[in-house]
Amino acid sequence: MRPDAIELRSVSRRYGTADGSVSALEGVSLAFGAGTFTAVMGPSGSGKSTLLQCAAGLDRPTSGSVRLGETELTALSERRLTLLRRKRIGFVFQAFNLLPSLTAAQNVALPLRLAGRRPRRAEVREALRRVGLAERAGHRPSELSGGQQQRVALARALITRPEVLFGDEPTGALDSVTGREVLALLRGMVDAEGRTVVMVTHDPVAASYADRVVFLVDGRVHGELAGASAGEIAARTAGLETSGAEAVPC
Ligand SMILES: Nc1ncnc2c1ncn2[C@@H]1O[C@H](COP(=O)(O)OP(=O)(O)O)[C@@H](O)[C@H]1O
Ligand SMILES: [Mg+2]
DSSP states (O other), X not given: OOOEEEEEEEEEEEEEETTEEEEEEEEEEEEEETTOEEEEEOSTTXXXXXXXXXXXXXXXXSEEEEEETTEEGGGSOHHHHHHHHHHHEEEEETTOOOOTTXXXXXXXXXXXXXXXXXXXXXXXXXXXXXXXOGGGTTOOGGXXXXXXXXXXXXXXXXXXXXXXXXXXXXXXXXXXXXXXXXHHHHHHHHHHHOOEEEEEOSOHHHHTTSSEEEEEEXXXXXXXXXXXXXXXXXXXXHHHHHHHHHHSOO
């Protein structure tokens, strides 16, 4: 059996608000095997982003533990957690989050600079080549299409060769054709490079690129599907929206 790249044990996350607290995650236990591609789905507000941020060390659970390989994230100081994140974790967002004043190559080189390394030109070129953008190295984000910007964001997330790549609706702002290009790249990173990918999505077609789909409802795991088609996933999510609504106490 392959080792787990990430394991969450009884993870809960509560947010304090003006009128009390909101429970975003409640006792979530999940493992993501090394070299696998998992999609996370669920209704809006079900805790998908919170799950990803806790798993990626961008947020801390209120209780429970998160392990990356052999490292217990919840035990790390802020500083060590930041260093670990820079080295071992990649994250891509729906809104790309590229720096507008930097070129594609400068954006891709940024994580290496943050890690105190001097980026080699060849290494930045190679990262852009892998996402099919070698010719766009000198372009700024505003000179690139949405799909190209997301591919720059992917190259930036991958330049440090992270063990796990997280995506929070990485194709949510893309049309279906460019979305599929990004999904095919993610799939290739898992198949050809053995990387681990965990991606939140609303789209059953996007989720069907994954090996496994985990469903969240009201901050809890509500079952999963393995090797499912887009049609099977769509049927399951349609049921979830209803069961999620029924679960709300009245
Ligand atoms: N920073 C925050 N402060 C207060 N509540 C939050 C915060 N972030 C998320 N929540 C709440 O936690 C729940 C889960 O949110 P989120 O993880 O963003 O869900 P999803 O990504 O599935 O839409 C929601 O009820 C949301 O309102
Ligand atoms: Mg979200």
